[in-house]
Amino acid sequence: MAQAYDANVTTDGGGEPRRGSGAAGRLRRWIGKFRDGMWRRGIITAVLAVLTALVMGFHGALPNRIGNVGSLTETFLPWVGLAIPVLLVIALLRRSATALIALLVPVLVWANFFGGLLSDKHTGGGDLTVLTHNVNADNPDPAGTARDLIASGADVIALEEIAVGQAPSYEHGLKAAYPYHSVQGTVGLWSKYPLTGVRPVDIGLGWVRAMRAAITTPDGKAAVYVAHLPSVRVKFNAGFTAGERDHSADDLGEAIAGEKMPDVILMGDLNGTMNDRALANITSQMRSTQGAAGHGFGFSWPADFPMARIDQILVRGAEPTDSWVLPATDSDHRPVAAKVALSQ
Incomplete structure (x- = not known):
C-alpha cells in the first residue's frame, strides 16, 4: 500500500520514522524548550x-x-x-x-x-598646560610633592588643602620654576606667567577656600579660578551629607557666571563628579577637559585605588586639547592636568 510523504518525518538508521526536521518541528522544539524553562528561568x-x-x-x-x-x-x-x-x-x-x-x-x-x-580624544596642540592637585593637609613630604609637580612641566599649578604650616614648603619648593604665585587661605596658584587681579572668592564658608586670578601668557589671557569645595561624607544615619558642598558649588557657579574674561579655567577639588546634579550651577556653563580631550574616566580619588574624578579642570571659552592623570604623590588625591588652547 502506498504511504503519504510527510516533510516533517525522517527515518533513523533502522527506517523508523522520526519527527521534527521541518519548520513545524523546529517550532515544536522551541515550545518544548520554553516548557523546559529556558525562557522562564532567570x-x-x-x-x-x-x-x-x-x-x-x-x-x-x-x-x-x-x-x-x-x-x-x-x-x-x-x-x-x-x-x-x-x-x-x-x-x-x-x-x-x-x-x-x-x-x-x-x-x-x-x-x-x-x-x-x-576613546582617545587628544587633538594635539594647545597653548597652556595647567595642573591641579589636592596636596592633603597631612602630606608628610610637601617638598617631595613640589618636586613631583615641577617635573610635570605644567605652566600653571593650582594647589588645594594647603595646611598653614606647610605653605612655606610649597612656596620654597616651587618658586624657582614658578616665579609668580599667590596663596589665598588654603588654596594657591603658581604660574610661569604674570598674575593680576588676584583675590579670594567667597563660597559661603566663612574662610577662604577659593580664589581668582588673571593670567597673561604669550598666547593670550585667561581668568583662572582655584577652589576646594567642602568635603562630603557617607553616614549610616544621615546618608550622603553634602549640603555645605552644594551651597558652595552654587556660590562658585555664580562667581564664574559673572566673570568678564572670555577664557575661564576652573581648577580644584570639587568633591563631586560631572554627573552630580549638585554641581549643575558650575557644570552647566563649563566643559570638562577630561570629557572633551581625555582618555578614560580620569579617576583621581582615592590615590591608591581611584574610583571617582572629583578633582576637576573645567574651561569656558578655551578649547581643551589634552587631559590626563599624573602618578600619585604623598597625597590621598592624584594630580590631574590638561592642555588648553586659548581663544584670546
Whole structure:
C-alpha cells in the first residue's frame, strides 16, 4: 500500500520514522524548550538588569531629599555598570535566554553614557598646560610633592588643602620654576606667567577656600579660578551629607557666571563628579577637559585605588586639547592636568 510523504518525518538508521526536521518541528522544539524553562528561568535576573538600566538612565530622578541618594549614585555612576558582568554570569549559569536579552538594555545604556570616554580624544596642540592637585593637609613630604609637580612641566599649578604650616614648603619648593604665585587661605596658584587681579572668592564658608586670578601668557589671557569645595561624607544615619558642598558649588557657579574674561579655567577639588546634579550651577556653563580631550574616566580619588574624578579642570571659552592623570604623590588625591588652547 502506498504511504503519504510527510516533510516533517525522517527515518533513523533502522527506517523508523522520526519527527521534527521541518519548520513545524523546529517550532515544536522551541515550545518544548520554553516548557523546559529556558525562557522562564532567570526572570528575577532580567528584572535586576532592567533596574540597573533604569538607575543609570534615569539617575536624575533619584531623590536627594533622603540622604542625598541621587548625588551619591551620580558620584559613582560608572560603577553601577559592574552589575552587568555579575548578572551575565548568573544568566549563563541559569541558562536563561530572557535574562541574556534583558542584559542588552543596561549594556546599551552604559555604552551611551560612558562609551565615549574610552576613546582617545587628544587633538594635539594647545597653548597652556595647567595642573591641579589636592596636596592633603597631612602630606608628610610637601617638598617631595613640589618636586613631583615641577617635573610635570605644567605652566600653571593650582594647589588645594594647603595646611598653614606647610605653605612655606610649597612656596620654597616651587618658586624657582614658578616665579609668580599667590596663596589665598588654603588654596594657591603658581604660574610661569604674570598674575593680576588676584583675590579670594567667597563660597559661603566663612574662610577662604577659593580664589581668582588673571593670567597673561604669550598666547593670550585667561581668568583662572582655584577652589576646594567642602568635603562630603557617607553616614549610616544621615546618608550622603553634602549640603555645605552644594551651597558652595552654587556660590562658585555664580562667581564664574559673572566673570568678564572670555577664557575661564576652573581648577580644584570639587568633591563631586560631572554627573552630580549638585554641581549643575558650575557644570552647566563649563566643559570638562577630561570629557572633551581625555582618555578614560580620569579617576583621581582615592590615590591608591581611584574610583571617582572629583578633582576637576573645567574651561569656558578655551578649547581643551589634552587631559590626563599624573602618578600619585604623598597625597590621598592624584594630580590631574590638561592642555588648553586659548581663544584670546
